Amino acid sequence: MAGIRKAAAIGGGVIGAGWVARLLLNGIDVSIFDPDPEAERKVSEVMKNSRRAYKTMVPGGLPKEGKLTFAKSIEQAVAGADFIQESVPERLDLKHKVLAEIDKHAAVDAIVGSSTSGILPSDMQTAMKHPERLVVGHPYNPVYLLPLVEIVGGKQTSPEAVEKARELYTSIGMKPVVIRKEIEAFVGDRLLEAVWRESLWLIKDDITTVEELDDIIRYSFGIRWAQMGMFQVYRVAGGEAGMRHFIAQFGPCLSWPWTKLMDVPELDEELVDKIANQSDEQAHGLSIRELERIRDDNLVAIMEALSKQNKGKGWGAGALHNDYTKRLSKLAQKPAVSKAATKAVASKPKKKKG
Amino acid sequence: MAGIRKAAAIGGGVIGAGWVARLLLNGIDVSIFDPDPEAERKVSEVMKNSRRAYKTMVPGGLPKEGKLTFAKSIEQAVAGADFIQESVPERLDLKHKVLAEIDKHAAVDAIVGSSTSGILPSDMQTAMKHPERLVVGHPYNPVYLLPLVEIVGGKQTSPEAVEKARELYTSIGMKPVVIRKEIEAFVGDRLLEAVWRESLWLIKDDITTVEELDDIIRYSFGIRWAQMGMFQVYRVAGGEAGMRHFIAQFGPCLSWPWTKLMDVPELDEELVDKIANQSDEQAHGLSIRELERIRDDNLVAIMEALSKQNKGKGWGAGALHNDYTKRLSKLAQKPAVSKAATKAVASKPKKKKG
Known part of the structure; x- marks a missing residue:
């Protein structure tokens, strides 16, 4: 190589x-x-x-x-x-x-x-x-x-x-x-942008704060996605009925009026202020440098944890980490x-x- | 309580x-x-x-x-x-x-x-x-x-x-x-649905396969989101310039023609077949039950890894796990x-x- x-x-x-x-x-x-x-x-x-x-x-x-x-x-x-x-x-x-x-x-x-x-x-x-x-x-x-x-x-x-x-x-x-x-x-940024757009609406409309939204991500699908992506996760969630059944079930929801992604929220000063202020609160006084070190420690720990899975061979980013x-x-x-x-x-x- | x-x-x-x-x-x-x-x-x-x-x-x-x-x-x-x-x-x-x-x-x-x-x-x-x-x-x-x-x-x-x-x-x-x-x-399902819709387009248009898309998630922002949500991650990524600067920089991208989320892809038989077949390949012969156990081991390991961070107090789902x-x-x-x-x-x- x-x-x-x-x-x-x-x-x-x-x-x-x-x-x-x-x-x-x-x-x-x-x-x-x-x-x-x-x-x-x-x-x-x-x-x-x-x-x-x-x-x-x-x-x-x-x-x-x-x-x-x-x-x-x-x-x-x-x-x-x-x-x-x-x-x-x-x-x-x-x-x-x-x-x-x-x-x-x-x-x-x-x-x-x-x-x-x-x-x-x-x-x-x-x-x-x-x-x-x-x-x-x-x-x-x-x-x-x-x-x-x-x-x-x-x-x-x-x-x-x-x-x-x-x-x-x-x-x-x-x-x-x-x-x-x-x-x-x-690919990655398309997925991220989709989440970002939707998130901006949720914050703008006061459905949730920046901290609550982040918690919703990191206590649920964030942990899942550290180890299996969306399709593998859904394959498993589909259970015995299999992927075809799962998609058929999920499919119709796409026409439900869930997301507001057709519109792009205006990132005016009010929304920028709201996000920046809520983000300040969320940091609970930790500086960017402190948050960086916490983040890095977390990322290393997650990859190390995954490196020991799958009968010691490692799984996903953990196998690569090995x-x-x-x-x-x-x-x-x-x-x-x-x-x-x-x-x-x-x-x-x-x-x-x- | x-x-x-x-x-x-x-x-x-x-x-x-x-x-x-x-x-x-x-x-x-x-x-x-x-x-x-x-x-x-x-x-x-x-x-x-x-x-x-x-x-x-x-x-x-x-x-x-x-x-x-x-x-x-x-x-x-x-x-x-x-x-x-x-x-x-x-x-x-x-x-x-x-x-x-x-x-x-x-x-x-x-x-x-x-x-x-x-x-x-x-x-x-x-x-x-x-x-x-x-x-x-x-x-x-x-x-x-x-x-x-x-x-x-x-x-x-x-x-x-x-x-x-x-x-x-x-x-x-x-x-x-x-x-x-x-x-x-x-909130969570709105975010997931946004990713799902965008993913369906990426698969339908042959930009990526189900397995490649999953890898893109789990080797990058999936690991990040296991420990900090989107806003905290961006706060840190903004570095010394801070959250306001970061959003101002990201903001204009929202009007770029990136996502296709205005349209809903038709989940016709062809697309369902494509996804189901690619998902079969991705499983590399592992049954749903095997995948479930691997997933559970991974999730426990990730939460345990996070439980030891932040000077032993645990971080996010890891603190809760403690x-x-x-x-x-x-x-x-x-x-x-x-x-x-x-x-x-x-x-x-x-x-x-x-």
């Missing part, structure tokens, strides 16, 4: 920094570019959290961390990288500009992944001379812990790039799912792969000066 | 049997009525699973199980019960008939909970002479493990009944959330509360013969 020798991260926000953390903790050197003067501090905060979480996951010792370099330009960041992840804000014009710059300076065979939550790769790759190596690699926050990455190719993306991206993401402990057709928002932590432990026993590989890359004649 | 002395379950399907299991395992006697000749076998299957799960949860020994009686009529089932849970199929005419029968024979101060997933309590209580004691108590499958119960009162429901129902559900280890306004499908298992252990040390209580009820002059 192909691994990443040297990576570049373009954009160091919550998502970009999460990628940096996952890569470094896998022993891979990363060069990052982010024009934000605060980027270095923000990335170091995410690194602190991610190190803390990984130490719990791999108590026997972690691989030697990769080296992090803050580059002064995209050109400098992508020099020598065989994997580049773009995580800049969601504006097509900005994506075009950044991807063109990456494209111009990166090795032609480097894989370029975009963290976009919804923009079509076909729309993004128009600005590239080597559009065939662009894939969407859409992760979930916190990127250093949650395994899913949705891979979406555009019209000009080569099947080889999709396959290579799948290998590279797998090599850093992730669960790639290749989306079969290119659609806006892909593989991943074993791989990290093994990597900790030998000099990080990336060091030797980096040298090999460095001694290779460069396509572009940088 | 008020507890349940003797319970009646009307309907013994997956949900009804789940209620029976939770009640019996809390040491409460239950009388059940279900005209299905297979009911006894089906309930005993659920009992097997639930006993297995509870033994893991409370390794020191469980409370003496309540006594289960199969009644020959609703009248017989509700005799002497101070808590009655109705879980019959989702047809308003049937609910009317069953609730009128319960109402006629139950003690006037008994709380009547309905497991309906979406019918308004106001619409159901019209057939009752004592409509003030009807609440919706909407649980999640498996009822013996998942803590959430959505309590919804109708126009004629008394605030006292809502409060009493909250206490009774709490006393059997559940997390009641009282819905502030009566709406069809309440309280619940402690209560069950304590109950195991003394004769089940329900025994003495049942006698007291039995010796009380009955309102109705039965």
Whole structure:
């Protein structure tokens, strides 16, 4: 399986920094570019959290961390990288500009992944001379812990790039799912947006508060969905009668006047205020940093719990967690792969000066 | 806090049997009525699973199980019960008939909970002479493990009944959330229906298979939602910029043409077949019973993992799990509360013969 020798991260926000953390903790050197003067501090905060979480996951010792370099330009960041992840804000014009710059300076065979939550790769790759190596690699926050990455190719993306991206993401402990057709928002965010829209109505209409709605999720189907998705859950719920019977029963409800999803609630100041205020109350005085650590501890604990299920083989994210932590432990026993590989890359004649 | 002395379950399907299991395992006697000749076998299957799960949860020994009686009529089932849970199929005419029968024979101060997933309590209580004691108590499958119960009162429901129902559900280890306004499908099912509708489109349009969609859920936001709901997750994701900033950023996406939720996909035979076939493949040969046991093991493991978080105090469903298992252990040390209580009820002059 192909691994990443040297990576570049373009954009160091919550998502970009999460990628940096996952890569470094896998022993891979990363060069990052982010024009934000605060980027270095923000990335170091995410690194602190991610190190803390990984130490719990791999108590026997972690691989030697990769080296992090803050580059002064995209050109400098992508020099020598065989994997580049773009995580800049969601504006097509900005994506075009950044991807063109990456494209111009990166090795032609480097894989370029975009963290976009919804923009079509076909729309993004128009600005590239080597559009065939662009894939969407859409992760979930916190990127250093949650395994899913949705891979979406555009019209000009080569099947080889999709396959290579799948290998590279797998090599850093992730669960790639290749989306079969290119659609806006892909799959996960479509599902999330559906819940989000409905939730906004429920809050706006005072059916529930932010905290009550969150409790309704996390004391019921949230726990279910940590281990089986919607269809498997319903298969089991259908009981002996089976999936066909279950759907036939559920089907007619779709025409009931339940959801208000036909309309989009206006996110006016009143609604934003209501949500923000209720969210403040819900936090019960815990800071974002404290909530982040609680979240990370919870996520690790859930994955570890699942790693012991299914007769010790692990189930779902737990089975992957077993593989991943074993791989990290093994990597900790030998000099990080990336060091030797980096040298090999460095001694290779460069396509572009940088 | 008020507890349940003797319970009646009307309907013994997956949900009804789940209620029976939770009640019996809390040491409460239950009388059940279900005209299905297979009911006894089906309930005993659920009992097997639930006993297995509870033994893991409370390794020191469980409370003496309540006594289960199969009644020959609703009248017989509700005799002497101070808590009655109705879980019959989702047809308003049937609910009317069953609730009128319960109402006629139950003690006037008994709380009547309905497991309906979406019918308004106001619409159901019209057939009752004592409509003030009807609440919706909407649980999640498996009822013996998942803590959430959505309590919804109708126009004629008394605030006292809502409060009493909250206490009774709490006393059997559940997390009641009282819905502030009566709406069809309440809150959880509105969110689930939104995901379901969107998922049907994704499958119908071959964007993803049932298994891929499930993986997208359970390797990403499913794990997140086991411990924090959508709003808390977004609060944390917003990072230092805060919730207001996060919503402002997310807001405009709502007008993007992402979801197809305005339309309802036709659940024709072709789509039902596709889903059922893909679901068969996804099961990889595991039977429903095997999947049920895997699911239960996973759910218990997740709740246990969460019970150790937050400096040992537990977090979310994990904090509740701590309280619940402690209560069950304590109950195991003394004769089940329900025994003495049942006698007291039995010796009380009955309102109705039965």
